Amino acid sequence: MLTAEQNELLTRTNAGTPMGELMRRYWIPITVGNRLKAGGAPLQVKILGESLVAYRSPNGAVGLMGEFCPHRNASLALARNEDCGLRCLYHAWLIAPDGRVLETPPEPPEVNLSDKFRHTAYPSREAGGIVWAYMGPEEAMPEFPEWIFKPYDEANIYVTNAFQECNWLQGVEGDLDAQHGPYLHYTDDEAHTQDGLQNRANEYIYDQRPKVAAAKKPWGLQTVFRYLHKDGKAATYWIHPFVMPFFTFFESNLLDTEGALMHAWVPATDESHWVWSVLFCEEAMTDDYIEFVDRTRGYGMTDPENNWRVTAFTGKGVGFEQDREAMASGRTFSGIEGILQQDLAIQYSMGPISDRTREHLTSGDIAIVQLRKYLLDALAAFDKGGPAPGTEPGSQDSVYFEALTSTPDHSMRELANR
Ligand code: FES
Ligand SMILES: [Fe+2]
Structure with missing residues (x-):
């Protein structure tokens, strides 16, 4: 349980809020690269309010x-996209791109605004099919997180994002x-458990009392989940690193490939965010594989015509097309199709900003408790002038090796076994 003040501190991310300022010290995924056409229409996007x-x-x-023209606030989503920048339609x-006003055609030539002020503009980069930006102070800009893409060719990265209306x-x-x-996530659907996934899915679904442990790291939180197998002896240990400020990673073979799955939960406003699911595969991904992933995890179910909202969310409100017959027959526990949809339905159902003063957490929630503590500690240290965790020069390789290449070490297993 959190106090109302702590809940506010953790969830508010507009400019000037403690968490908003901390998040602005990291490179942030902004949009999917292929949504932007060279010379095409600028895309409206809300990030951190x-x-x-x-x-x-x-x-x-x-x-x-910044969306609104520095002259009279016309939207630059309407702007002409020219070689040297965006040209506002109004005047x-x-x-x-760096925010300087290069031309003001209705004014006499001696009027030169280029040194007078800067329009909001952020350093941007494209990597892994994702457009990234840094929205913090220039002098504190950290290294670009190359480590995320380190072992993968662009062709072996599958990027999706969806818009979700909650914190x-x-x-x-x-x-x-x-x-x-x-x-x-329980299902007896063959499509979810076929081939190589069958054993893992069985192990995962069989243990109805999973264990969890969490350990503080310089870059975030390392967590391990333990699922006992049917024999009650062997166990599967999954690592789920949380990397500041909003990334999580999943063990490589979760989706039956060598590689990794990254989630990023990027605030759009305080009451909405972008849900990124990025799959990194060591082997080339076939269309069949992408179709399988889309179907079982639900990545493909977004509506580009509706700001990439999850399709099931756009039509039927809180029901998420829930199939009560599937629940009654035991085919699924939730009646909701797609693992991502199941997760999002629950997250959304908690309300725009979950009221954490009402919760009753148990020992099974220890990773969540540790996450909140980590974030509150990070905010307190940052407030005292300390660096944003994981942004110190050279810290990125340790993120990569500790978070992504290690199987849970002995001490983590011991913790999870308790
Ligand atoms: S409002 Fe953009 S140029 Fe005047
Ligand atoms: Fe889940």
Whole structure:
């Protein structure tokens, strides 16, 4: 249980809030690269409560700037996308990717605003099919998180994101919730358990009392979930690192491939966020595999015409197309199709910002308790002038090796076995 003040501290991310300022010290996934056409329409996107436009210049470079023109606030989503920046439709001001106003055509030539002020504009990069930006102070910009992509070719990365209307922390906490798998995600659907997934799914679903342990790391929290097998002796240990400020990673073979699955829960506003699911595979992904992943995890079920909201959320409100017959027959526990949909339905059902003063947590929620403590400690240290965890020079390799390449070490297993 948190106090109302702690809940506010953790969940509010607009500029000027403690968590908002801390999050701005990291490179942030903004949008999927292929949503931006070279020289095409700028895309409205909200991140950390800021109204922004992402765009791809005619030369192919990506950019991100404040949505509203610095002259009279016309939306730059309508702007012309030119070689040197975005040109507002209203009076043709030209705004450069770094926020300088390069041209003000209705004014006499001696009027030069380029040194007078800067429009909001953020350093942007494209990697792994994702457009990233840094929204913090220039002098504190950390290294770009290359480690995320380290061993993978772009062709072996499958990127999806969806818009969800609830606070970001509900998403992250869902990933550190050790006990829900055998319940919320239970299914006897063959499609979910076929081939190589069968054994893992059985192990995972069989143990109805999973154990969990968490350990503080410089970059976040390492957690391990333990699922006992049917024989009651052998166990599967899954690692689920939480990496600051909103990333989680899953063990490579979760989806029957070598690689990793990354989630990022990026605040759009305080009451909405972007749900990123990024699959990294060491082998080339076939269309069949992507179809399988989309179907079983629900990645493909978003509506591009409706700001990439999850399709099941757009039509039928809180029911999420829940199939009560499937529940009655035992085919699924939830009646909801798709693992991601099941998670999102629960996160969304908690309300726009979950009231954590009402909770009654148990020892099975230890990773969630540790996550909140980690974040509150990080905010307190940051408030005293300390660095954002994991942004110190050279810290990124340790994130990669500790979070992603290690199987749970002995001490973590011991913790999880208790
Ligand atoms: S409002 Fe954009 S140029 Fe005037
Ligand atoms: Fe889940």
